[in-house]
Amino acid sequence: MPPPSPPTPSISPPATAFCEPIYPLCLDREVREDYQAKDQILRDGIHVLNSEALALMNLTRLYETDPIARDGFSKSVQAITRQETTNGKLVVIGVGKSGHIGQKLVATFKSLAIHAVFLHPTEALHGDLGIIGPHDTLMFITYSGKTQELFLMLPHLDKTLPVILLTSHTSRDTCEFIKHRPDTILLPAPIPEAEKTAFGVSAPTTSTTVALALGDALAIAAAKELHTSVSAVFARNHPGGAIGVAERKPQAIKDIAIRWDDIPLLADQGEASLGMDLLRAGYDSPTGWVRVRDLAASPSKIRGLDRQDFSRNLRDIPELLISRAQMISMSSDTTICQARAMLKNLQPSATEKEAACGPDMVVAVMEKGEIVGVLEVGKVVDHSEG
Numbered sequence: 001m002p003p004p005s006p007p008t009p010s011i012s013p014p015a016t017a018f019c020e021p022i023y024p025l026c027l028d029r030e031v032r033e034d035y036q037a038k039d040q041i042l043r044d045g046i047h048v049l050n051s052e053a054l055a056l057m058n059l060t061r062l063y064e065t066d067p068i069a070r071d072g073f074s075k076s077v078q079a080i081t082r083q084e085t086t087n088g089k090l091v092v093i094g095v096g097k098s099g100h101i102g103q104k105l106v107a108t109f110k111s112l113a114i115h116a117v118f119l120h121p122t123e124a125l126h127g128d129l130g131i132i133g134p135h136d137t138l139m140f141i142t143y144s145g146k147t148q149e150l151f152l153m154l155p156h157l158d159k160t161l162p163v164i165l166l167t168s169h170t171s172r173d174t175c176e177f178i179k180h181r182p183d184t185i186l187l188p189a190p191i192p193e194a195e196k197t198a199f200g201v202s203a204p205t206t207s208t209t210v211a212l213a214l215g216d217a218l219a220i221a222a223a224k225e226l227h228t229s230v231s232a233v234f235a236r237n238h239p240g241g242a243i244g245v246a247e248r249k250p251q252a253i254k255d256i257a258i259r260w261d262d263i264p265l266l267a268d269q270g271e272a273s274l275g276m277d278l279l280r281a282g283y284d285s286p287t288g289w290v291r292v293r294d295l296a297a298s299p300s301k302i303r304g305l306d307r308q309d310f311s312r313n314l315r316d317i318p319e320l321l322i323s324r325a326q327m328i329s330m331s332s333d334t335t336i337c338q339a340r341a342m343l344k345n346l347q348p349s350a351t352e353k354e355a356a357c358g359p360d361m362v363v364a365v366m367e368k369g370e371i372v373g374v375l376e377v378g379k380v381v382d383h384s385e386g
Contacts, residue, residue, distance in 0.1 A: 048205065051198050055191045055206045056213055062188065063217075068170065072186045073218070079137045079162040079185065080114065080222040088135030089115035095122070095149050097204040098141040098211065105215040112223035113233045121149040129156055139164040141215075143189075143207045146176040154180050166211055189214045228372060229254055229332070253339045253380060254332035257365045257373030263289045263296070271295070275309035275317060278302060289374065295321040298376055300360035324371060327364035332372060339363070339380050 063069045080090055090109055092102040102118050109116035119131055132138070138161055140150055145167040157163075163184045169175040170188045178184045189210045196202045220230070227233045232255065266273055266281050270293050278297055281290045288299030292314060301320050309317050328346075330339055343363075359378030364371045 048199065051193065052206050052209045055210050058192045059189065059210050059214065062170070062190070066170070066188075068172075068186060069188050072164075072188065073221070075185045076139075076164045076187055076218055077222050077225060079164060080218070081225045083135055083137045083162075084114065084226055086135040088133060088137060089117060090137050090139060091117055091119050091132055092139045092141065093119050093121055093124070093150065093153070094141035095120065095147060097208050098143065098147075101208050101211050101215065102139075102141050104212065105219065108216060108219045109222075111234055111237050112219055112230065113227065113237060114219065114222055121153050124153055125156070129153075132157070132161070134158070134161075137162045137164065139166060140177065141166045141211060142177065143168045143204070143211070145169050145174075145178075150177065151180060159183075166214060168207065187214065187218070228367065231255070251335060252332065253330055253334050253336060253363065253375065254365050254367075254373055256336065256379065257332075257363075257375045258287045258289050259373050260291075260371050263287065263291045263374070266290050266292045266297075271313065271315040271321065273314050275305050275312050275314065275320075278314060278320075279305055279310065292321055295323055296327075296362060296374055297321055298360060298362055298374070300376060300378075304360075322362050324364060327362045327371075327374070328377070329364045329366050332365050332367045336380065343377050343381055 063073060083089060090106075092106050094102040099118070099120060106116045106118045117131060119128060124131075138157065140163065142150055142165070145165070159181075163181055164187055165175070165177055165184045166187045166189055167175060167177065168188070168190045169178075169186065170190050172178050172186055175186070178186065189207070191206045191210055193206075194202075195204070195206055198206065223230045223233070231251070264281065264285050266278060273292070278290060278292070279302060282288055282297065282299065282302035288302065290297045290302065297320060301322070305317070305320075309320075314321060328343070330342075334342075359376060359381065361377045363375050363377060363380060365373035365375070
């Protein structure tokens with residue numbers, strides 16, 4: 001087993017510093033002994049919780065400050081996102097408790113629409129190597145970095161495939177696995193104190209906790225690189241149970257907006273087209289929205305066309321096409337409740353003649369400076385979250 005990383009000072013009291021209870025003098029000996037036994041159970045449990053919390057703090061600090069860890073994480077995300085563009089997948093490999101962690105991570109990756117499978121190294125040598133494709137990324141999980149079952153696989157793997165190693169080692173020089181595969185991407189997951197030292201037994205506890213947490217971080221970071229809306233992807237892949245119900249419930253304006261890329265473009269002459277052309281396009285559009293080059297025509301504006309507008313050029317119909325500058329910009333993460341409050345403050349009173357923010361005004365949903373969706377003000381104001 002590799003040496004654990006240097007311990008980080010704990011902000012929590014050690015198990016021996018657990019507050020001593022004060023037993024009433026009236027309790028007889030048998031009752032006091034029962035209290036003491038229960039107290040020891042709590043000491044043991046809280047010590048494990050403190051140790052695992054400390055290990056996660058240590059891991060966070062490592063990825064905030066250590067160049068090797070930071071570089072490994074970035075390269076791991078890049079390898080996973082690259083595989084998705086080439087119809088590849090992430091193949092996660094491990095044995096024992098590391099294998100169980102790997103199977104959980106595969107489930108998380110798949111729920112985030114990242115192609116992933118779990119491969120047991122023993123089964124791999126008995127026919128399952130065929131699951132590995134030419135565009136895949138391999139991720140091995142081994143705390144020690146010298147699991148023999150993994151070494152047996154290496155000679156049979158394509159050396160051009162990207163390899164990620166999730167291990168306790170923080171240096172490439174100390175890791176036996178990397179000596180066999182020098183181009184491996186190192187993803188360190190150390191613990192501050194060996195489990196044998198911390199708990200008196202080498203049972204994988206703290207080590208599997210940090211491995212799981214780091215794998216989760218990798219999955220979320222990669223998903224955010226790949227998907228415009230991670231929550232929408234997760235909701236699509238997780239329709240069942242209480243989570244599915246919660247995810248299906250719109251939370252942010254991006255959840256109720258019409259995706260900009262899903263709005264059909266009016267063909268041919270753009271603004272030189274006739275009102276009748278726009279009316280037909282709006283009728284055919286699944287959402288009722290139509291784009292005219294970089295301008296938008298909302299369902300309300302299209303429905304408001306008069307017969308006399310049918311033979312007019314679109315550029316000659318006032319206030320029909322809405323430019324980006326005329327829209328009300330909001331971040332895609334703005335909650336529906338926040339958006340409703342902002343828009344209600346902008347709406348005119350009943351005595352005002354001109355509606356600065358009427359129900360047919362358009363909200364532009366923005367991400368990274370780009371428009372990703374649109375919706376009418378009235379849809380936000382009238383939307384029920386219940």
